[in-house]
Amino acid sequence: MEYMEGPGKDKNPYKKVDSSVSDKIRKYLPVPGNVAQMIAKLAGDSRMSESSLSDAQKLIMYDVIQKAMKRSGSKNGGTEYEDYGDMGYGTKDQFNQWFNRGKLNALDIAKESMTNEGFKLASTVGRGRYWSDEKDPDALYYTDVYDWNPNEKNFSGKNTYQDLRNVLRAGEDKNLNKDKNEKNRMNFKLSKKEIESIRRNMKLRLAETGD
Numbered sequence: 001m002e003y004m005e006g007p008g009k010d011k012n013p014y015k016k017v018d019s020s021v022s023d024k025i026r027k028y029l030p031v032p033g034n035v036a037q038m039i040a041k042l043a044g045d046s047r048m049s050e051s052s053l054s055d056a057q058k059l060i061m062y063d064v065i066q067k068a069m070k071r072s073g074s075k076n077g078g079t080e081y082e083d084y085g086d087m088g089y090g091t092k093d094q095f096n097q098w099f100n101r102g103k104l105n106a107l108d109i110a111k112e113s114m115t116n117e118g119f120k121l122a123s124t125v126g127r128g129r130y131w132s133d134e135k136d137p138d139a140l141y142y143t144d145v146y147d148w149n150p151n152e153k154n155f156s157g158k159n160t161y162q163d164l165r166n167v168l169r170a171g172e173d174k175n176l177n178k179d180k181n182e183k184n185r186m187n188f189k190l191s192k193k194e195i196e197s198i199r200r201n202m203k204l205r206l207a208e209t210g211d
Contacts, residue, residue, distance in 0.1 A: 014141050017187045019049040026052070032113040034123040037146065038168075041184060046146040048125065048186040055198045060121050061188065062195045063087060065130045065140060076131040079142075081122060089118025099123070104161035125186055138192050146184040148172050 022045045026036040040046040050058065067087075068079040081099040085092030097103040098112075099122060112119040128144030148169040155162035 014143065014187060014189060016189070017047050017049040017185050019047040019052050021045050022047045023052050032120055034113055034120050037124045041146055044183060046184045046186075047182075048146070048188070050188045050190060053188070055202075056117055057121050058190060059195060059198050059202070060084075060087070060089075060118055061125070061142060062140065062190050062192075064121075065142060065190075068130060078129050079127050081127060084118050084122045087118060089116050095122060098161075099126075102155040102157060102159070102162040102165060104159065106160040109161055125188075128186070140190045140192060142186075142188040142190070144186045145181050146186055147181070 022040045025040045025043060025045070026033060029036040029039055031039070037046055037048075053061065064079055064083045064087075067083040068077060069075055071080075071083065072078075081095040082092040084090070085095045090098075095118075098108075098119070104112075113123070125142075125144060125146075128142050130140065130142045133139050133141070148165070152169070154166045154169065
């Protein structure tokens with residue numbers, strides 16, 4: 001998925017996205033979230049916001065951004081698929097193999113989409129831009145467009161993931177227009193306080209169940 005231009009020095013590019021329609025589409029589809037997002041895109045509205053995410057997904061996204069910050073040494077930058085690695089959902093190499101090299105067959109896609117929360121989020125929101133806001137230290141932002149970069153080369157192999165990605169990218173407009181992008185905008189505002197609360201509650205639940 002394409003990168004969005006990063007924020008300027010004095011301008012916060014975050015704009016709240018109304019994802020209510022696409023949230024309903026995803027909610028009622030009896031398929032994994034990454035597949036539901038693809039269907040929402042085909043239906044013409046794949047917008048996402050923080051309200052689109054479960055608590056577990058917010059936590060994963062927050063931790064992915066933290067890893068990207070540590071890797072890049074910057075509070076404003078871009079995530080990579082490797083940032084999803086080594087958090088209990090697969091290694092850095094696995095995420096690179098899955099998404100940067102397309103080494104996924106139909107069985108892998110079905111298995112990971114059903115059981116792997118990190119894989120599901122990575123295949124839904126992909127890579128994107130993150131930034132912090134000095135005026136609001138509680139906030140952390142992540143933004144992207146649910147789109148495939150038409151300038152990238154197609155995968156040369158022949159498996160389900162590579163064929164699917166190539167077909168979807170082939171249908172993308174090379175001159176992306178504003179109206180189209182707005183229907184596929186993914187803007188997230190994460191609260192550090194909320195993330196800390198989610199993390200505490202998850203630890204409590206794990207302690208209570210003994211897992």
